[in-house]
Amino acid sequence: MNKKITSNSAKEVRFSNLFDRHYRRLYAYVFKVLKEPDLSEELVQETFIKLWENFDTINDSERSIESFLIVTLKNKMIDAYRKKQTREKHTNLYASNTSVEAQIDRQWELIQRIEDIYATLEQKTVDIFKLSRDKGLTYKEISRQKNISIKTVELHISKALVVFKKGLKDYF
């Protein structure tokens, strides 16, 4: 027998950590595909619940847990996506011909690609880029906050854009 977590409180701590590590990423994944915040939250919840229920049967490695989460979530997304398509088909709106699975896989690749791009950038560049992208700050506001010149801010943004342009060229 391999040693499994048996006490519930240890399992809870474990899951708390799993949430911290995976929740945002999984949420971002569903949201990219379905674009519905409530549904995205729901599907990720269900995914974690499934992991909780099947925890004893899963190989206790970080890798197999991650792939369990992704596979489970992906199946839920395919299901939800098909429902969405059914509705679109019957209301005579655009319904895509490409396979649901291919579209969903592509979104996951994109998320990973973006993570990889961020990883190649200097931390300083990432910080400045995110202040612009996520916080919507002006270059002037960033320069004040970071105590650097506007020119330097622009240089970092330019660097990030060049790398993104190259890294995402298959997605334009």
Added chain:
Amino acid sequence: MEHFKITEVELWEYISKSADASTIQKVEKWMDSSDFDETLFIEISTIHNHTSEQNPSVENAKQRFFDSVKPKRAIWKSMLKYAAVLVAIIAGTYFYNTVFSNNQIVVQTTYGEQRSIKLPDGSKIRLNALTRLSYDVDTPRTLFLEGEAFFEVAKDTVHPFTVTTPDHIKVTALGTSFNVRAYIDSPTTETKLLTGKVEVTSETQFKETFVMIPDDEVIFYKSTKEVVTSKMNLNTSRIAWKEGKIQFENKTFSDIAVDLKAQFGRQIRFENKDIAATKFTGSFKTTTPIDEIFEILTISKDFTYELNQETNEWIIQ
């Protein structure tokens, strides 16, 4: 000629909506000019699009998660599984057997099944799903129907052909073809006449005799004991189920559920009365998966549907 030059950094500022008035003006002039580089514009806005970050609350999600996994539900779950198996076995024996008791003959169909039979007098009957038809060997023209069936009656002026429903509605025919829908859990009992002539009477529910001519429809409402007669809508198939269709016109969801249950074999439970009473009009092939039918109905009325694996029933909310 005026020339405009825009840097990526300025364009990013514009697209991420943090540009000041002069940059905005500059970018917009460039967009109106012949120097406008659409590819660049698309690239930068795609980067903007793809780098969008959702910021869900991990703590809230965690809280919700632990609230739903912690309660002691494991024991109940395994017990329910056994209960479901038991129900399935009982249901199985009930529906698949053709029962002969005394001199009674019973013909029945299960979920999603249709079946044709011929009576000794030559009358032809087609049974819809989840239907039970019975008669005494000595009186094969006196039938009892629970469910739905289409009758093509052999002519015999001496022996009237009657169909009695569980709510004591009696349809009497000479040579004729007609359809009776008498599911116990439906709020109505309906008779539709295609050819010939039938009479609808009841010993207990009402005093009148309703004489039907072709294309007439007589609907008995069980709760109010009201009888409504009308002409069938000739634009829709008259006996849709015979053509492999599930069709409903301005029917309540709870009544539609009766047909869906007969077709797909799962109980449908309404947790919201409002939705059960909502009326729908639609036509589906019986080969359409039930969840697809639900999904399409949600277009006109918002509700959720979920298959409870333990009780094997659809929950509508």
